[in-house]
Amino acid sequence: MKMEQYIRAIAGTFILVSVGLGWFHSRYWLLFTAFVGLNLLQSAFTKCCLMEDILAKLGIAEKS
Secondary structure, eight states, rough: OHHHHHHHHHHHHHHHHHHHHHHHHHHGGHHHHHHHHHHHHHHHHHHHHHHHHHHHHOOOOSOO
């Protein structure tokens, strides 16, 4: 998988899990959903993504 696919899969998982936790546990988990969405939005404009840096340090190649 390419790094972009990993990032999309991780972001999607974070969003689904936090929405589920917001539904079943506490509405405050929806703040985490908003954080993930805002991070995706800012990375589209700044081309700076923390998850990309983390995956690079773990050895995930940019293109495979």
